[in-house]
Amino acid sequence: MTGLIVDFDPNHTDHTWEEITDGGYIRNHRPDGNTLYVVDICVSPPYRKLGLGKWLMQSMYEVVVHLGLDRLLGGGRMPGYHCYATELSPEAYINKVVAGELNDPVITFLLRCRRTPLAVVHNYLEDEESLNHAVLMEWRNPFKQMPRKN
Numbered sequence: 001m002t003g004l005i006v007d008f009d010p011n012h013t014d015h016t017w018e019e020i021t022d023g024g025y026i027r028n029h030r031p032d033g034n035t036l037y038v039v040d041i042c043v044s045p046p047y048r049k050l051g052l053g054k055w056l057m058q059s060m061y062e063v064v065v066h067l068g069l070d071r072l073l074g075g076g077r078m079p080g081y082h083c084y085a086t087e088l089s090p091e092a093y094i095n096k097v098v099a100g101e102l103n104d105p106v107i108t109f110l111l112r113c114r115r116t117p118l119a120v121v122h123n124y125l126e127d128e129e130s131l132n133h134a135v136l137m138e139w140r141n142p143f144k145q146m147p148r149k150n
């Protein structure tokens, strides 16, 4: 799992993975920023579904609290979407995953980690299975008071 700190404006959710992570090189890390942004998370296939991904995520939540940041944020791939793309918009697909009517290998995992969806971002990352869509998903620092999004 890799992350960087950025200064994020919750009123401007539209960005690509390339833009916010400096193409994955994270030379744009801002120690004085407000948001820990997840560049990537991956568990080796034989070790999946053992709780390791959730443990990694919770370690990053600890970093958010210790550094006094506002949130952890990241764009979640939606790799199950290509199976439903002819019948559902990306937003309708996500609504069904959030409602527990559909299961997505990444979004369901992020929901289980208590991440909450902020917005669907189109053309977030070149990703055949997600048809380039992603869901921006947040975990708020429970120890910080923040004004609500407009």
Ligand SMILES: CC(C)(COP(=O)(O)OP(=O)(O)OC[C@H]1O[C@@H](n2cnc3c(N)ncnc32)[C@H](O)[C@@H]1OP(=O)(O)O)[C@@H](O)C(=O)NCCC(=O)NCCS
Binding pocket: 040, 041, 042, 043, 044, 047, 048, 049, 050, 051, 052, 053, 054, 055, 075, 076, 077, 103, 104, 105, 106, 108, 109, 110, 112, 113
């Ligand atoms: C997404 C990923 C990191 C999950 O890691 P993991 O170690 O298997 O996840 P965990 O075992 O910690 O699972 C945590 C919870 O998510 C659920 N979950 C994990 N994978 C799931 C799946 N494929 N479908 C549904 N739920 C899933 C688990 O059941 C568990 O639920 P619980 O809290 O009710 O017990 C892993 O599948 C992966 O590396 N995928 C490929 C890389 C990738 O796409 N990363 C995301 C980039 S945005």
